[in-house]
Amino acid sequence: MELLLAILPPLLFYIIFNLCKLGYQKRDQRCYMLSYQCHKAPEDQRLDTGSCANIVARNKNLGIEEYRFLLKTMVSSGIGEETYCPKNVIDGREESPTHMDAVSEMDGIIFPTLDKLFAKTGVSPSEIDIIVSSVSLISPAPSLTARVMNRYRMREDVKAFNLSGMGCSASVVAVDLVKQLFRTCKNSLAIVVSTESMGPNWYSGKDKSMMLSNILFRTGGCSMLLTNNRALKHKALLELTCSVRTHIGSDDEAYRSCIQVEDDLGHKGFRLTRDLPKAGAKALTMNLRVLLPKVLPPLELLRYQITYYRNKIMGRSIPKGAGPGLDLRSGIDHFCVHPGGRAIIDEVGKSLALSDHELEPARMALYRFGNTSSGGLWYVLGYMEAKKRLKKGDKILMISLGAGFKCNNCVWKVLKDLDDPNVWQDCIDDYPPKTTGNPFSEKFDWINDGSLDLATREDYLPLLSKYSNC
Amino acid sequence: MPPTLPDFSSSVKLKYVKLGYQYLVNHILYLLMIPVMVGVLIEVLRLGPDEILSLWRSLHFDLVQILCSSFLIIFIATVYFMSKPRTIYLVDYACYKPPVTCRVPFSTFMEHSRLILKDKPKSVEFQMRILERSGLGEETCLPPAIHYIPPKPTMEAARGEAELVIFSVMDSLFKKTGLKPKDIDILIVNCSLFSPTPSLSAMVINKYKLRSNIKSFNLSGMGCSAGLISIDLARDLLQVHPNSNAVVVSTEIITPNYYQGNERAMLLPNCLFRMGGAAILLSNRRSHRRLAKYRLVHVVRTHKGADDKAYRCVYEEEDREGKVGINLSKDLMAIAGEALKSNITTIGPLVLPASEQLLFLLTLIGRKIFNPKWKPYIPDFKQAFEHFCIHAGGRAVIDELQKNLQLSAEHVEASRMTLHRFGNTSSSSLWYEIGYIEAKGRMRRGDRVWQIAFGSGFKCNSAVWKCNRTIKKPTDSPWADCIDRYPVHIPEVVKL
Numbered sequence: 030m031e032l033l034l035a036i037l038p039p040l041l042f043y044i045i046f047n048l049c050k051l052g053y054q055k056r057d058q059r060c061y062m063l064s065y066q067c068h069k070a071p072e073d074q075r076l077d078t079g080s081c082a083n084i085v086a087r088n089k090n091l092g093i094e095e096y097r098f099l100l101k102t103m104v105s106s107g108i109g110e111e112t113y114c115p116k117n118v119i120d121g122r123e124e125s126p127t128h129m130d131a132v133s134e135m136d137g138i139i140f141p142t143l144d145k146l147f148a149k150t151g152v153s154p155s156e157i158d159i160i161v162s163s164v165s166l167i168s169p170a171p172s173l174t175a176r177v178m179n180r181y182r183m184r185e186d187v188k189a190f191n192l193s194g195m196g197c198s199a200s201v202v203a204v205d206l207v208k209q210l211f212r213t214c215k216n217s218l219a220i221v222v223s224t225e226s227m228g229p230n231w232y233s234g235k236d237k238s239m240m241l242s243n244i245l246f247r248t249g250g251c252s253m254l255l256t257n258n259r260a261l262k263h264k265a266l267l268e269l270t271c272s273v274r275t276h277i278g279s280d281d282e283a284y285r286s287c288i289q290v291e292d293d294l295g296h297k298g299f300r301l302t303r304d305l306p307k308a309g310a311k312a313l314t315m316n317l318r319v320l321l322p323k324v325l326p327p328l329e330l331l332r333y334q335i336t337y338y339r340n341k342i343m344g345r346s347i348p349k350g351a352g353p354g355l356d357l358r359s360g361i362d363h364f365c366v367h368p369g370g371r372a373i374i375d376e377v378g379k380s381l382a383l384s385d386h387e388l389e390p391a392r393m394a395l396y397r398f399g400n401t402s403s404g405g406l407w408y409v410l411g412y413m414e415a416k417k418r419l420k421k422g423d424k425i426l427m428i429s430l431g432a433g434f435k436c437n438n439c440v441w442k443v444l445k446d447l448d449d450p451n452v453w454q455d456c457i458d459d460y461p462p463k464t465t466g467n468p469f470s471e472k473f474d475w476i477n478d479g480s481l482d483l484a485t486r487e488d489y490l491p492l493l494s495k496y497s498n499c
Numbered sequence: 500m501p502p503t504l505p506d507f508s509s510s511v512k513l514k515y516v517k518l519g520y521q522y523l524v525n526h527i528l529y530l531l532m533i534p535v536m537v538g539v540l541i542e543v544l545r546l547g548p549d550e551i552l553s554l555w556r557s558l559h560f561d562l563v564q565i566l567c568s569s570f571l572i573i574f575i576a577t578v579y580f581m582s583k584p585r586t587i588y589l590v591d592y593a594c595y596k597p598p599v600t601c602r603v604p605f606s607t608f609m610e611h612s613r614l615i616l617k618d619k620p621k622s623v624e625f626q627m628r629i630l631e632r633s634g635l636g637e638e639t640c641l642p643p644a645i646h647y648i649p650p651k652p653t654m655e656a657a658r659g660e661a662e663l664v665i666f667s668v669m670d671s672l673f674k675k676t677g678l679k680p681k682d683i684d685i686l687i688v689n690c691s692l693f694s695p696t697p698s699l700s701a702m703v704i705n706k707y708k709l710r711s712n713i714k715s716f717n718l719s720g721m722g723c724s725a726g727l728i729s730i731d732l733a734r735d736l737l738q739v740h741p742n743s744n745a746v747v748v749s750t751e752i753i754t755p756n757y758y759q760g761n762e763r764a765m766l767l768p769n770c771l772f773r774m775g776g777a778a779i780l781l782s783n784r785r786s787h788r789r790l791a792k793y794r795l796v797h798v799v800r801t802h803k804g805a806d807d808k809a810y811r812c813v814y815e816e817e818d819r820e821g822k823v824g825i826n827l828s829k830d831l832m833a834i835a836g837e838a839l840k841s842n843i844t845t846i847g848p849l850v851l852p853a854s855e856q857l858l859f860l861l862t863l864i865g866r867k868i869f870n871p872k873w874k875p876y877i878p879d880f881k882q883a884f885e886h887f888c889i890h891a892g893g894r895a896v897i898d899e900l901q902k903n904l905q906l907s908a909e910h911v912e913a914s915r916m917t918l919h920r921f922g923n924t925s926s927s928s929l930w931y932e933i934g935y936i937e938a939k940g941r942m943r944r945g946d947r948v949w950q951i952a953f954g955s956g957f958k959c960n961s962a963v964w965k966c967n968r969t970i971k972k973p974t975d976s977p978w979a980d981c982i983d984r985y986p987v988h989i990p991e992v993v994k995l
Binding site: 045168171186196290291433434 | 566569570573574577578581584653654655691692694695696697698699700701702704705707708709710711712713714715716717718719720721722728731732735736738739800801802803804805807810813814815816817821823825841845955956957958
């Protein structure tokens with residue numbers, strides 16, 4: 030009895046100490062999104078498949094085989110007639126972009142979105158404490174964050190980080206960075222700017238593995254305002270529950286599956302190899318293995334373990350196409366897949382056993398805006414919001430894949446019913462369209478005709494311009 | 500000439516008065532504590548042991564009171580320990596020593612310049628004048644691609660330079676610290692003017708097969724002060740992740756940025772920027788407490804981007820012929836001075852001893868109330884730091900800072916000698932400078948080091964380190980084979 034009385038106080042104190050420690054650590058771990066603003070380029074930058082064909086036709090390096098390949102890709106890309114491309118490409122200067130073009134393209138995307146963001150939330154630029162920009166293909170001096178700080182006259186002690194080269198998943202990397210900075214900076218406001226520089230990166234060579242970027246990548250971007258100030262929780266749209274980053278750069282094939290190189294003629298472009306889907310699948314699996322236990326209810330995890338061991342003992346193999354085996358919908362309500370291309374969305378949908386309804390936002394974002402690289406996820410989120418799918422308490426899983434090879438996923442919790450149509454305002458009622466078929470296939474199918482096998486540029490160029498203009 | 504306080508500082512008697520004043524103000528707490536302690540001691544001795552025991556017994560404790568007060572003590576202790584930021588240790592760092600084959604002595608540089616710019620003799624002469632007054636030596640290095648006439652700045656060559664610099668500096672770091680690649684938790688790479696996709700951090704992860712849950716960041720475009728920005732980021736991340744390692748790689752890849760036009764303001768970087776890189780291992784593990792070389796005390800970042808003139812003073816743009824280069828404006832020095840003042844205003848109260856702060860405050864009050872014509876008191880930073888590492892951006896930068904901070908020639912020796920031996924290696928130059936001080940055997944335990952760097956934007960960042968253990972002259976530093984020749988006298992103008 031005496032012994033018990035002697036042991037009890039220290040034990041109690043130890044428990045209390047640990048509880049206090051835990052409580053203290055959990056403070057200020059919240060990351061709220063106050064608002065996000067996607068970019069919609071002006072109408073004079075619109076690019077339909079006809080204009081795209083014209084631009085491609087300007088490239089003197091291409092022969093009939095390359096055109097056939099491009100036609101096939103354009104038809105199956107899942108990209109519609111209303112995407113946007115950089116001004117210098119529209120103006121015919123895609124082969125000789127100037128530094129001014131590149132930088133003004135960035136200004137043209139970043140500044141309008143930030144202006145709208147500040148106007149929407151009523152936050153003044155001088156209240157911002159952290160700014161992170163994540164643009165892969167350009168890093169001018171002074172940096173993009175410095176450009177923003179100069180334009181909006183931000184304070185001297187702002188923490189600015191300019192991430193570069195991190196691929197299509199850079200947006201989630203930036204949000205993850207802000208979440209970690211929030212642990213040391215109390216009650217702060219952060220801006221994340223996520224876009225891609227397309228102007229100086231139009232590929233003008235003839236290497237087939239490098240031409241895909243011209244077909245898929247389009248202009249777009251997004252700016253977000255985040256905070257960890259609990260007083261602003263009532264204004265917040267989303268709360269970041271968790272984020273997990275996985276990097277499989279240690280695998281050589283994965284690292285080289287998506288790499289920026291110069292081809293034999295010296296043209297810079299993106300080489301995408303056949304190992305890309307495999308790398309994506311591997312990275313996604315590794316990531317979900319860490320992420321899902323954090324977001325799914327324990328009961329579901331238990332059920333999965335039991336089923337797994339039962340199958341193992343009985344020697345039964347899991348049927349193909351059954352998905353991950355876990356019921357993702359027990360913890361996740363919406364799936365925000367990176368609109369990297371039709372193949373990627375289909376692959377992810379297949380491996381996670383997602384329905385067409387769940388993949389619709391990603392497919393529609395790809396159709397309407399194209400692959401806008403790191404800003405793409407936010408167009409998908411915008412679609413879901415415009416379609417009034419996001420209700421309070423819903424959980425959204427954002428999946429992004431990027432060069433390196435990385436898979437960065439995060440889970441957001443919706444804090445109130447969202448219904449702002451944002452960039453989808455003028456067209457949401459027309460979506461999903463009856464058909465997402467590409468009119469290119471009818472107009473240009475003649476190019477697959479065997480009689481053109483030995484045709485030269487002079488032969489098919491007039492035909493090309495005739496059909497693309499009607 | 501405005502009336503100032505008479506210049507007493509030359510008087511020997513007043514030197515002792517100043518020392519006495521500093522000692523008094525800096526140790527005021529101890530000096531006040533002593534009489535209080537003595538008083539208590541006398542009182543206790545007077546009372547005698549019996550009375551003390553009876554005093555103790557008269558205090559009644561019951562269980563509830565004990566529990567509540569213990570709970571309170573534990574709670575306060577937890578809050579105190581939790582709110583204390585984790586100590587960040589710099590375990591070790593490695594600097595890149597370029598191969599001798601990459602050397603660019605003055606003669607090579609001028610010959611290349613004459614061949615490449617053969618139609619523009621005025622530009623050639625301009626480059627020669629810059630080189631004469633630059634403070635660079637004959638052993639600085641340029642990457643292999645730039646040795647071609649004309650230079651071949653392909654992406655392949657840029658990647659090649661990145662691999663050469665970064666991999667050798669990482670190998671060196673692994674050897675020095677015994678770190679295994681799989682143990683790295685955080686990787687931050689900063690390189691301003693070259694950012695391929697996948698990033699340089701992905702390149703490192705691929706080469707060394709680092710873990711898949713590594714937190715990697717690739718900072719770009721942030722200028723010569725990006726090294727300290729990376730350290731700041733590493734510090735914030737290490738606060739969040741206990742028991743972790745962070746590797747910071749700072750470099751500048753010169754290959755794609757060699758200016759091939761003939762606009763004068765843009766030819767300047769060609770003359771000054773040279774190949775170099777550094778890798779730094781930071782940790783918050785307790786086990787590194789004895790091994791670590793330095794402890795990070797403060798990092799202060801100041802950004803003057805809101806001011807248009809400051810923003811434009813280091814600007815990448817195209818010249819009239821469409822060639823891209825970095826335009827350095829003429830008021831660079833003035834703007835650097837302003838940025839430094841802002842930075843000092845923030846860092847001063849954190850590092851200056853109380854005596855200096857009091858003097859500054861008194862002169863400030865005096866200027867506001869009594870006589871605005873009093874000269875503003877510039878705090879003596881030599882009281883706060885033993886070593887200064889000023890980014891070797893160019894001779895003018897070092898001269899300006901020496902003047903502003905009133906430093907002696909010995910204080911700026913590390914910066915000048917780094918500029919002479921390695922040139923302006925951008926963000927990694929600060930590490931070469933620390934390497935110089937260590938190689939000279941001047942780094943003692945308890946010494947405080949102040950690193951200052953400037954960058955495009957316009958930024959001024961500074962970091963304060965405290966030496967954890969006296970450092971013996973390292974045998975594997977890039978200075979090992981030439982430290983005995985230093986310091987050299989660098990004339991104002993080297994006749995070419």
